[in-house]
Amino acid sequence: MSILNRRAKFDYEIKETYIAGLVLDSNEVKPLRQGKASIQSSFINEQRGEIFINNFEIISVQKNFDGKKKIKSVKKLLLNKREIKKILGLLTTKGFTAVPMEIFFNEKGLAKVKFGVGVGKKKFDKRESIKQREWSRKKERLLRK
Numbered sequence: 001m002s003i004l005n006r007r008a009k010f011d012y013e014i015k016e017t018y019i020a021g022l023v024l025d026s027n028e029v030k031p032l033r034q035g036k037a038s039i040q041s042s043f044i045n046e047q048r049g050e051i052f053i054n055n056f057e058i059i060s061v062q063k064n065f066d067g068k069k070k071i072k073s074v075k076k077l078l079l080n081k082r083e084i085k086k087i088l089g090l091l092t093t094k095g096f097t098a099v100p101m102e103i104f105f106n107e108k109g110l111a112k113v114k115f116g117v118g119v120g121k122k123k124f125d126k127r128e129s130i131k132q133r134e135w136s137r138k139k140e141r142l143l144r145k
Helices: 007-011 026-033 081-092 123-144
Strands: 012-022 043-047 050-060 069-078 096-105 111-120
Touching (some): 007 012, 007 111, 012 081, 026 050, 081 096
Antiparallel strands (some): 012 069, 043 096, 050 069, 096 111
């Protein structure tokens, strides 16, 4: 089960992608495995030389709690120093931003975040990507007939 941010590729032109480990508390693993999380409004930034994901929303159901509890939290990403330096170098460049694209569990069962560093698209770029997507769909339909 993976959690996707579908708007990331539409809103940003991704230059490089990275995969980082995610530091979780024990009560956050189960809802994440069930897919009860959201990264739509989350963003990645730097604090004290480390990289964090902010506004990471986990919907947890506690035993002694009647309803659902939405937790917006800040989680640390696990990266090498070399990778952190490279990402910080890109983020200091004007216009570049880091956006989470997917959260998944690898074959060892560890939570990972796939994020991209890129530039925000302008409105005409978005229109162009919509045209390309529609044309590829139309082409597939014509080839099937």
